[in-house]
Amino acid sequence: MAIACRWVAGVVLLAGTGGASAADSLFDEKVKPLLATHCVECHGGAKTKSGLDLTTRERTLKGAESGPVVVAGKPDESLLVHLIGEKGDPHMPPKGQLSEAETRVIRTWIEGLSEPPTVAAGKPAKSDHWAFQKPSTPKPPEGREWGRNGIDSFILARLDKAGLRPSAEADRATLVRRATFDLTGLPPTPEEVKAFVEDPSPDAYERVIDRLLASPGYGERWGRHWLDLARYADSGGFHNDLDRPSAWRYRDYVIKSFNADKPYGQFVREQLAGDEVDPASAEALTATGFGRNGPSNDDNVGKTALDREKYRLDELDDVISTTSAVFLGLTLGCARCHDHKYDPLPQADYYRFLAVFNSTVKKEIPLDADGRLAGITKQPKTKSTLMALVEDGPKARPTRLLWRGDVKNEGPAVEPGVPVMFSAVAPARFAAPASGAKTTGQRLALADWIAAPENPLTWRVLANRVWQYHFGRGIVASASNFGISGDRPTHPELLDWLASELVANGGKIKLLHRLIMTSATYRQSSRSNTEAAAVDPDVTLLWRMPKRRLEGEAVRDAVLAVAGTLNPKMGGPGIKPKLPAEMLVASQRNKWPAVTKEGPEHWRRSVYVYVKRQMLFPMLELFDAPGASQTCDRRPVSTLPTQALVLMNDEFMNDQAGRFADRLLREAGAGAPPAALAERALWLALGRAPAEGRVADAVRVMAAQSAAYRAAGKPAIDADRDALIDLCHVLLNTNEFLYVE
Amino acid sequence: MPRWTRRDMLMNTGAGFGGLALRWLLGSDAGAYAAAPQAPRVNPLAPKPPPLAAKAKRVIFLFMYGGPSHLDLFDPKPALTKYDGKPIPVFKPEDAFMGGKTRNAAMASPYKFARHGQAGIDISDRYPHLATCADDLCVIRSMHCESNNHAPALFQMQTGSRFAGRPSMGSWVTYGLGSENENLPAYVVLMDHQGAPVNGALNWSNGFMPAAYQGVPFRPTGDPIAYLNPPPGVTDQRQRTRLDLLGKWNEEHLAANPGESALAARIASYELAYRMQSSAADAVDLAAEPASVRELYGLDQKVTSHFGRNCLLARRLVERGVRFVQVYSGGNEGPKAWDAHDDLKKNHDLHCAETDKPIAGLLKDLKSRGLLDDTLVIWGGEFGRTPTAEGGKGRDHHAKAFTMWMAGGGIKGGTLYGATDDFGYNVTEHPVSVPDLHATVLHLLGMDHKRLTYPFMGRDFRLTDVSGEVIQAALA
Secondary structure: OOOOOHHHHHHHHHHHHHOOHHHHHHHHHHHHHHHHHHOOOOEEOOEEHHHOOOOOHHHHHHOEOOEOOOOOOOHHHOHHHHHHOOOOOOOOOOOOOOOHHHHHHHHHHHHHOOOOOOOOOOOOOOOOOHHHOOOOOOOOOOOOOOOOOHHHHHHHHHHHHHOOOOOOEOOHHHHHHHHHHHHHOOOOOHHHHHHHHOOOOOOHHHHHHHHHHHOOHHHHHHHHHHHHHOOOOOEOEOOOOOEOOOOHHHHHHHHHHHHOOOOHHHHHHHHHHHHHHOOOOHHHHHHHHHHHOOOEOHHHOOOOHHHHHHHHHHHHHHHHHHHHHHHHOOOHHHHOOOOOOOOOOOHHHHHHHHHHHOOEEEEEEEEOOOOOEOOOOOOOOOOOEEEEEEEOOOOOOOEEEEHHHOOOOEEEEEOOOOOHHHOOOOOOOOOOOOOOOOOOOHHHHHHHHHHOOOOOOHHHHHHHHHHHHHHOOOOOOOOOOOOOOOOOOOOHHHHHHHHHHHHHOOOOHHHHHHHHHOOOOOOEOOOOOHHHHHHOOOOOOOOOOOOEEOOHHHHHHHHHHHHOOOEOOOOOOOEOOOOOHHHHHHOOOOOOOOOOOOOOOOOEOHHHEOOOOOOOOHHHHHOOOOOOOOOOOOOOOOOOHHHHHHHHHOHHHHHHHHHHHHHHHHHHOOOOOHHHHHHHHHHHHHOOOOOOOHHHHHHHHHHHHHHHHHHOOOOHHHHHHHHHHHHHHHHOOOHHHHEEO | OOOOOHHHHHOOOOOOOOHHHHHHHHOOOOOOOOOOOOOOOOOOOOOOOOOOOOOOOEEEEEEEOOOOOHHHOOOOOHHHHHOEOOOOOOOOHHHOOOHHHEEEEEOOOOOOEEEEOOOOEEEEOOOHHHHOOHHHEEEEEEEOOOOOOHHHHHHHHHHOOOOOOOOOHHHHHHHHHOOOOOOOOOEEEEOEOOEOOOOHHHHHOOOOOOHHHOOEEOOOOOOOOOOOOOOOOOOHHHHHHHHHHHHHHHHHHHHHOOOOHHHHHHHHHHHHHHHHHHHHHHHOOHHHOOHHHHHHOOOOOHHHHHHHHHHHHHHHHHHOOOOEEEEEEOOOOHHHOOOOOOEHHHHHHHHHHHHHHHHHHHHHHHHHOOOHHHEEEEEEOOOEEEEEEEOOEEEEEEOOOEEEEEEEOOEOOOEEEOEEOOOOOOEEEOOEOHHHHHHHHHHHOOOOOOOOEEEEOOEEEEOOOOOOOOOHHHEO
16 A cells, blocks of 8 residues: 655655754654664665665655655654554554654654645645646637637647648548447438438538437437446446346436436536435436446455445445546545645545545435335335435534545544645535535535536536547546646647536537537548658647547447347346357356347347446457446557457357348348349448449359359358348448448 | 368458558567557557566466465464464454354364475475475465455455456556467466356456456367357358458558558458467367376366366466466355365365366476476465364455465475464564565566556556565575
């Protein structure tokens, strides 16, 4: 476990060297000999265990590899004092106990060191880091000759600086395919492509965007992005991976919220404090499932009270880490055991957040058959419940800072509040509940602060996420870390401008999509060129649209859509499509049915596939779907031979290729020539008029295959169908199918 | 079984792969400690030279899941006989996982110990074959970990963190070094015949790393890897035709999109997939092994046949360049694993019998092939067991002290390291944390555990997080 942060180390050293000559002499005369006797065998000279060297004053103040062991002026907050105390864990020195007098010497020395300008005391920490400052209110640079809206002015200004030029607009078939996958995770139909390509009206493109934003597929696509952040799963993960039969209600809540274009502030409040927002609303209570999505080990907590308390705190750690990362782009989870290593987040800030959530309890709230809250007096007839994280009353559980995150090492009491660095502009301590309140009100207070228009992080973080899912990379690449160790924005003014647009729009995300997608930046071709690639190989400046591989969900959904088998049913308990038999054998803990033949009930969108943490669905997992053990802000993009194997050899792919072929035969009618079938197949799979030679290639291969199948004794009709299946299967494996330009 | 042939893959690509695809396969601009690939600019599994001098090139981790008892295998405590049935002074009720069932009453070991090899390593009579390898072992008696609960303790041993979601050690190793044989997965998991341990696939998860670094379980029967062969009805000829057309169209598409390394990488991945078909089948084909070798691993006896097969497979896999092989003894839960709550003797009699000969066979076989010099073999579980009795005959989980051993690549054989108190309850000398163990493994493989980092959410993560010291005394 680490001890304290590098940032404070600097503070301590500065403070220490600034004065305190009395402390200096005390160190040399009393402290140093004492350390030499008891500690230096392991911490100095030949050995410096944990990187701690106690041979000189400077080295002692510098601390261990993981951080300082002394907080100037504050013996009670100094790890050194704690470890030599009777309850020290690990107790130092390992054998023996320093006498009271010896301990007093060390305490006195530390007391005499100049007090650092910190943080744990509740004073605002100063930081000039960009993300912690109030956003600027930039105006898009004027006088630019390229572009369609403000976004383009910012992008072009940056390109100009780098000596780059934007790319030409992509052709219409590319645009509609890009926009459709982007907003719905599905391919456009050939009819949709053709309609747009042939639409002469000036707002043809805008109408495509509006149509897509209004389609239910939008929530399924963008809800899935949020589910990555919310580490959503249908099972607990630890140990026996217990099922969560009602987790799906949270998933449906997210999808519905996106489709309804719920203002983001409301979305935040419901997820963090739904029970305080509206305790009578099943929807608001379902939203608190955000705090329940993390991995759990409910079936196997230790038997002692200490074990249970540790487990409770570990679960809240997941809530604190996820909440701060997702909504604020802060890695507050790093401050559980020590002050944050990079950001001005003292350990106490973590415990301020713990104090916010510390009075919550996990609850399964009964629902009636219609999914409404069951009356308290009425015994529910169904076993239907929703998973919530709520409070039982207004009495707050007291919170103490825990040294090194250890439940056995309690520090000072901590009150709920915002990180101290924001305490100049927000209440460092939230108001106590009003009399008659049903809950402590602390989570709602936190949510209100997060959702406030003036919060410097919230809106930038959200705007950046939306940007990232459109372009593959955020303006800040580390989308859940806006701290000092995170990436710097490539376009800081653009980010602030987008954030201010979001706030001005009342936190409505659909308007932001429209703004981004109607920009000339978004509408560029994805074609690379050698000169620009030499200057900006990662396309961070967006001199073209980056090509992107479909995510696992989009691969599977596109296969179903092209095959004509996609079942559009929305919502409800997760689906369990067919898994290889060997996989079922390998895990004795799953309750996944042995499906012999898939049907329409399995052919629903992948966002509805049951997320079993110990048995992730292979096609999704192989294509980098997250494991859901922690929040995921950006998926890696792997290219693996095992992906090729699943696309080539999975029965699902072969079955769907067959259905794709049957669809072609059915829609083309009897006696359709092979060239017509091939052309339609290419259109369906790739969403554009076939490239030169493709239809001829397909016809040639189908003729040869059909002949071979006939020679092997198949009737002509079956031989032709099998040859068509081969073509369909190939199309579902092509790079053009898997990549969006 | 229909197979693709190399000719099929290359048929429409002229001289073979275009320059881009070839460079991707070779990973020519990959370096050790390379930044995380967000886009497949280089093959994530291309071999990378270790940045420091390496003694070991590959790892076989023999994982005794459930918590083998150090007190009954490698850390004899005569005091337990003396105190049998009586309280011991070091006992703390809060250390027991099973709460009230584990009281403060010592339990003598049912086994006899003897010293073996020139170094005089204590090994109990349950491990007679392994005892003949004593001089190859570095036995660490001073291991300790952070949890006495299976799931978090497994996570800690596998990933360094007791929480779910971090990459496992095998993922870190393959991320750092790539694979020496891309025709096989770089990181293979071989499970016990009783099934997966608790936490299931999360034990070999790639965590936040790309899927390339995930452990791949090999199935005991049939195709070793999922989707290795086409489903029934897709003949060899049919698969070949499909791949030919796919290759042609993908190459044309790449030609129209110059400079897109991701597209080239995907073309190359089909080549790797093809090669994997024959390589994986070949790797698991034990028919070629002579009877003497099969016997060495105990394949001829029922009790040792499953674990023996997995140990032999482990040798065949590392021989073929697989970087990290995790072999589990014990599966499911309770008595099916080394989790001897109810009856220590019954449990350890069985699991020792299943593993003793195969492990000794593995060490000897590796040695005779010259592979032990650069193959690191690790033995251990997620924690040890209490010196006090649970119920009357069992032992509870114990995290404060337990034993692991290492052998092979870069390890000083015949070493006893660390010590516990008279009861095997607390570590008294040279405590070794899980991060210390991990740091040592990475060191042996030529990697500095402080520099092998993977960026995630703006932070550079390490297998050893913020601690870890290499166990110098274990190094040859």
